[in-house]
Amino acid sequence: MSEFVQLLIAGLMVGSIYGLIGIGFTTIYNVTGIVNFAQGDFAMIGALSAIMLHESGLSLGLAIALAIVLVGVIAAVIERVAVRPIGTHVTRGIVATIGIGVVLQGAAALIWGSDAQPMPGFSGERPFNLGGTTVLPQALWIFGTSAALMLLLYLFFRHTYPGKIMRACAINPFAAQLMGIRLGALRTFSFFLSGAVGAVGGIIIAPIALTQYDSGISLGIKGFVACIIGGFGNPVGAAVGGLLLGILEAMSSGFVSSGFKDAISFALLLVFLAVRPGGLLGDLEKVGRRHGT
Amino acid sequence: MGREDMGRDDMGRAHDLLRYLVLAAVLVAVRMFGGNYLTNLANFVAIQAIPAIGLSLLMGYTGQISLGHAAFYGLGAYASVLLASHAGIDPWLALLVSAALVGFIGWAFGWLVFRLQGHYLAMATLGFGIIVHVCLVEFRDWTGGPDGLTGIAPLQLAGHALKSDKQMFPLLWAVCALMIFFSESLVRSPLGLVMRGVADNSKVVASLGTSPDRLKRMVLMISAVYAALAGGLYARYIGYLSPGPFDVGFSIKLLLMVAIGGFARIWGVLFGVAFVALASEALRPLGDYDTVVFGLLLVVAVVYCREGLLVAAWNAARGVVRFERRRAA
Numbered sequence: 141m142s143e144f145v146q147l148l149i150a151g152l153m154v155g156s157i158y159g160l161i162g163i164g165f166t167t168i169y170n171v172t173g174i175v176n177f178a179q180g181d182f183a184m185i186g187a188l189s190a191i192m193l194h195e196s197g198l199s200l201g202l203a204i205a206l207a208i209v210l211v212g213v214i215a216a217v218i219e220r221v222a223v224r225p226i227g228t229h230v231t232r233g234i235v236a237t238i239g240i241g242v243v244l245q246g247a248a249a250l251i252w253g254s255d256a257q258p259m260p261g262f263s264g265e266r267p268f269n270l271g272g273t274t275v276l277p278q279a280l281w282i283f284g285t286s287a288a289l290m291l292l293l294y295l296f297f298r299h300t301y302p303g304k305i306m307r308a309c310a311i312n313p314f315a316a317q318l319m320g321i322r323l324g325a326l327r328t329f330s331f332f333l334s335g336a337v338g339a340v341g342g343i344i345i346a347p348i349a350l351t352q353y354d355s356g357i358s359l360g361i362k363g364f365v366a367c368i369i370g371g372f373g374n375p376v377g378a379a380v381g382g383l384l385l386g387i388l389e390a391m392s393s394g395f396v397s398s399g400f401k402d403a404i405s406f407a408l409l410l411v412f413l414a415v416r417p418g419g420l421l422g423d424l425e426k427v428g429r430r431h432g433t
Numbered sequence: 434m435g436r437e438d439m440g441r442d443d444m445g446r447a448h449d450l451l452r453y454l455v456l457a458a459v460l461v462a463v464r465m466f467g468g469n470y471l472t473n474l475a476n477f478v479a480i481q482a483i484p485a486i487g488l489s490l491l492m493g494y495t496g497q498i499s500l501g502h503a504a505f506y507g508l509g510a511y512a513s514v515l516l517a518s519h520a521g522i523d524p525w526l527a528l529l530v531s532a533a534l535v536g537f538i539g540w541a542f543g544w545l546v547f548r549l550q551g552h553y554l555a556m557a558t559l560g561f562g563i564i565v566h567v568c569l570v571e572f573r574d575w576t577g578g579p580d581g582l583t584g585i586a587p588l589q590l591a592g593h594a595l596k597s598d599k600q601m602f603p604l605l606w607a608v609c610a611l612m613i614f615f616s617e618s619l620v621r622s623p624l625g626l627v628m629r630g631v632a633d634n635s636k637v638v639a640s641l642g643t644s645p646d647r648l649k650r651m652v653l654m655i656s657a658v659y660a661a662l663a664g665g666l667y668a669r670y671i672g673y674l675s676p677g678p679f680d681v682g683f684s685i686k687l688l689l690m691v692a693i694g695g696f697a698r699i700w701g702v703l704f705g706v707a708f709v710a711l712a713s714e715a716l717r718p719l720g721d722y723d724t725v726v727f728g729l730l731l732v733v734a735v736v737y738c739r740e741g742l743l744v745a746a747w748n749a750a751r752g753v754v755r756f757e758r759r760r761a762a
Contacts, residue, residue: 185453226735228737231555238685239728239732242725245728246722250722403564410560413553420462
């Protein structure tokens, strides 16, 4: 039983990160119609630059804040230079953002080398006992930060003016433009927001998982799978999908085989795509609605 | 994606013949004057051009993305070796049988995924690529796991083992040229027209009484056969297999080659493969910079040079000439 709880906690931890990455995908997709395949690399760059800034003598909090802003700015620049010229062409968007991901990974390998880098826990490394299972203090940071961030984003999208504008663009970009919404600026902002959220995800998991130049690939793919499970374009779905995926992964590596962990989550992806491409919370018609031929 | 000018077909076969002649001249020059190094490089261009052209048929002409093409390449490589070693089939026959087998896998996979489009399709194919790669690593009893399979016997032709770079060279390029010829014929055929139709607007194709999904499955099958055949040749040429070269990174490299070539241009893709091979060699002294350069190339090719690097360079040169002429006038 205790092993089960242990795995459940591990799964929830990783799952929150997948959820955050998934929300990053959703933010960009809803405004631009582009699926950003470099999403996971935002998390990687965020973690590595926070580690570098912290090592250069800044306090941990300041280093993290700077890293988050830095990744947001990088994402905004990417939107202007490489994504906006594409418009809404889906396949070109995919290939171009894959290229951006390759550039980010290559740059990270040049700047930080190919060694995995550790990050100190936000409040110590000593695990404590919680009802018979040992828990790392970082686990609480991960749960707390992701829950708070998700709540903030929810409030932002539901109850603030810029958030409502972004939702309006998701529903009908053309009509939104007719209402005087500047789509270009909003696209850049969505990349900024998505980069910042991705960076938070990468940074809060860095103390329990070493980060290296290619850590972003699997994070990005898992975040995408989380989106599919929850229904693409639905931020709440992405969060739920992330948690489910995290738990499934932890259980399968605990009870089946850790080598097959990735294969199992992709088999799940294929099953979802084949049986219910609209995800758990989405409806089937949405799949072809926006990008139908 | 990039649409070739249909009217150019009239300019006729003389133009194509010229391309084959130029290719033949380059190959003869490499074979006669090039050392082992150049021959080896040319061999790899041939091996990688085959799956790249297959991917161009699927992505460029039919407009369906695949991020898992390395999987077909890897399945072809492993299947051809395992069929020969475990089932005792002649290596040549195993090459063909494994290509047919992988073609069937491609067809069946297409049956599963071609209800999807855009990024759903991209992720499904990516997932397929990763699952196959994990299986190559984990099914140790069959594939040897991360250590791979060693001691793969070279192909025999009329009692001679095709071992060295120079011995494999004619075979690899013969297969590659055959694939180029077959692809060109396919693209020119009425079926090729339907493929372009599916890329542009599959609803129109469906309304004209052709099933777009069936066509997509068929093109994926052909594309998988290309990749598997190249994989089998690769295994026999290198004599050693490990899962490393068949990961997602190779799928993305194929994407880069096709993008540089301008997606729907068979000869352009051949240029793309050669360009990437030469660029890798040129960047080798710079160490890790090659990843960044290739990533940038991919972005630039897709965002700014939609017809491929060669056409973009040609247009730029023509623009400069025109500008100079106008200034002189």
